[in-house]
Amino acid sequence: MIKLSLMNNLFKALNDSTRRQILDLLRGGDMNAGEIAERFDMSKPSISHHLDLLRQSGLVEATKQGQFVNYSLNTTVLDELLAWLISFQKADLSTTETSTPKKVS
Amino acid sequence: MIKLSLMNNLFKALNDSTRRQILDLLRGGDMNAGEIAERFDMSKPSISHHLDLLRQSGLVEATKQGQFVNYSLNTTVLDELLAWLISFQKADLSTTETSTPKKVS
């Protein structure tokens, strides 16, 4: 069973190029908020907001270390999405051709 | 290589509960616009708009058949997304524990 709110937050989090870039960055290892912000041509508060959305979705975890906040990737959340996707691939088996309809342009 | 615009459209299309429900519906087989609209408590033009976004992302294909427009699922687009997801799972191998930092609430 897939929790709706989880999927909602997940797709919402992923529906932004900056946030996906942040996830890509974190694949190379943990980073703190400042280090992440440095990589973008965008204000720190904006990055902080993006990090918050990523955290809400569960895609990243934030841990305070002194005055820094460390961000790390949490890919377990993606398992739900992966399962959802794979179920679609399976559903595609019943491809019964009909005449030859025209694609709508 | 993953095309950015494709991923943008894909995540955009998936970032809506109604559109995901439409995809789920189409797993059961093709449906025309009216049949799809019947299933939702929403005006036909709104559903038409959702179908348009799904079509733009490549997730569905629309073929005109008489006065009806048939919509069918196209899961090949999801392959890109699947590949992207799986690459994240791989990246998660380097989990080196440190002390025991506290999660930010």
Place this chain on the structure above:
DNA sequence: TGATTAATTAGATATTTGTCTAAATGATTA
């Protein structure tokens, strides 16, 4: 041909989203 049906387009509107600057919070250090 004229009426009906299926679907989309147009245009309006309220809500959500991404971004910014300024201010606040909290930790470190001189």
Place this chain on the structure above:
DNA sequence: TAATCATTTAGACAAATATCTAATTAATCA
């Protein structure tokens, strides 16, 4: 303690989005 540094919160604003009703287009049928 006071200054500095890292980060977030608050508030404003423009752009994007989801929805609606009314109008339009296109196909079918009496």
